[in-house]
Amino acid sequence: MTQFRAHPILSPVLGLEGYYEPASTDEALDILRQGSGNYKPFAGGTDVMINLRRRTVTYKGLVNIKRLPGITSWSNKAGEGLHIGAATPFGDLESSPSVTQRYSALAESIRVIGSVQLRNMATIGGNLCNASPAADSAPALIVSKATITFTGNGEGTRSCLVEQFFRGPGRSILDSDGLLLSLDIPEPEPNSGDCFQRFTPRGALDIGIASAASRVTLDQSSGRVLEAVIALGAVAPTPVRAVKAEEALVGHEPTSDLMAQAAKIAKEECNPISDIRGSASYRQALVEVLVRRTLEQAVERAQK
Amino acid sequence: MEHYSLKINGHVYETGAEPFESLLDVLREKLRLTGSKKGCDEGECGSCTVLLDGKPVLSCILMVSDVRDREVLTVEGLPQGGEPHPIQVEMTERGGIQCGYCTPGIIMSAYALLQENPRPSEDEIRFAIAGNICRCTGYSKIVEALQAAAGTPIR
Known part of the structure; x- marks a missing residue:
């Protein structure tokens, strides 16, 4: 194996026995399988390092995936959209006009993650694989109809919508030997607009109490809603769609009244828990406000 | 076992560090570059901020194996000709x-x-x-x- 590095003596503080830097996907999958569930893929490390130190998780080995070909880079092709390697740091996307000018919801979700320093380390694939119900990028990626490409799980390489990726808090469809490789975000359709907002007590370095992303596509001649996609964060075991609220919008003129009505439906549709960050009823109240605001902003952008 | 040489403030240091030590611990404990501070040690407070290839990162949760072949700038590297920045x-x-x-x-x-x-x-x-x-x-x-x-x- 090329570029295979194993360190027999590793930091006893972290409880690790092995550290690997595979140079190919096949090699990475071999190593993960050898670890039989005890090895963890490692990218930005902003969650893994902290969890290891706090001893909230134990892994026998870490598989640093950042040397896999193309996994830390991204591209923007006209007609195709964004192709993003799973270990691309958020900071690389945040600073690019090709993201901020056309992918508003995604750009808005990236800007609120952690801090400047954290975003230069934390990766977009890591945010999804960590599978937090509050993952900031998830609602924006869902309404952007982003797909992910992954491998392992005992099968070959395949793709699915980001929406289908989550299974529960901290759980995704990936097994312990699964590997997220890349994301693809299609170019926004004409006459469409999107927006992401979240609510936190602090302006930075905080976890959202609730978040929402909305995307609206309008019919060019009538101005009516052709399609609406609404995704919510931190109000269910996984990021979720507000399907009934979406249905209430389709075929109608996007008036303020209609958007307020859709926001009320989204509020009733979600079923959050109460925890240290907020009560269930507070989260529902936030959902109504966030859905209304993101819909209004999305429609305004679609009409431009 | 591999020992990492790191490029910090334009100098190459042989650190003798293990791959999973944090850059901050290596800077402070091994190299005695104590300008970067350890506040929370879990990536929240920013007092350990250094630049990696020109971008600010949190050295407390950055492992040294991700720093090799790259350039680190710490606060000690800012003064020019003995004059503070x-x-x-x-x-x-x-x-x-x-x-x-x-x-x-x-x-x-x-x-x-x-x-x-x-x-x-x-x-x-x-x-x-x-x-x-x-x-x-x-x-x-x-x-x-x-x-x-x-x-x-x-x-």
């Missing part, structure tokens, strides 16, 4: 420092900002240092110091 001067003279613990991190975040955007607005300054927590100053004096360092009007 203008950001250091303004922070000192305009009350941007009280206890001083967050200061090296603030200075590195500000340095990274001014490299990319030499005349930032107040909002841009506040956005750039949002990852640096200061318990003493209330941030106003820090923002004023950074505006002075950038040569932009102080409100």
Whole structure:
């Protein structure tokens, strides 16, 4: 194996026995399988390092995936959209006009993650694989109809919508030997607009109490809603769609009244828990406000 | 077992570090570059901020195996010819420092900002240092110091 590095003596503080830097996907999958569930893929490390130190998780080995070909880079092709390697740091996307000018919801979700320093380390694939119900990028990626490409799980390489990726808090469809490789975000359709907002007590370095992303596509001649996609964060075991609220919008003129009505439906549709960050009823109240605001902003952008 | 040589402030150091030591521990304990501070040690407070290939990162949760073949700049690398950097001067003279613990991190975040955007607005300054927590100053004096360092009007 090329570029295979194993360190027999590793930091006893972290409880690790092995550290690997595979140079190919096949090699990475071999190593993960050898670890039989005890090895963890490692990218930005902003969650893994902290969890290891706090001893909230134990892994026998870490598989640093950042040397896999193309996994830390991204591209923007006209007609195709964004192709993003799973270990691309958020900071690389945040600073690019090709993201901020056309992918508003995604750009808005990236800007609120952690801090400047954290975003230069934390990766977009890591945010999804960590599978937090509050993952900031998830609602924006869902309404952007982003797909992910992954491998392992005992099968070959395949793709699915980001929406289908989550299974529960901290759980995704990936097994312990699964590997997220890349994301693809299609170019926004004409006459469409999107927006992401979240609510936190602090302006930075905080976890959202609730978040929402909305995307609206309008019919060019009538101005009516052709399609609406609404995704919510931190109000269910996984990021979720507000399907009934979406249905209430389709075929109608996007008036303020209609958007307020859709926001009320989204509020009733979600079923959050109460925890240290907020009560269930507070989260529902936030959902109504966030859905209304993101819909209004999305429609305004679609009409431009 | 591999020992890592790291390029820090233009010098190459043989660290004898293990791959999973944090860059911050290696800087402070092995190399005695104690300018970078350990506050929370879990990536929240920003006092350990250093630049990696010109971008601010959190050295407390950055493992040294991700630093090899790259360039690190710490607060010790800012002075030129024995003279402190203008950001250091303004922070000192305009009350941007009280206890001083967050200061090296603030200075590195500000340095990274001014490299990319030499005349930032107040909002841009506040956005750039949002990852640096200061318990003493209330941030106003820090923002004023950074505006002075950038040569932009102080409100």
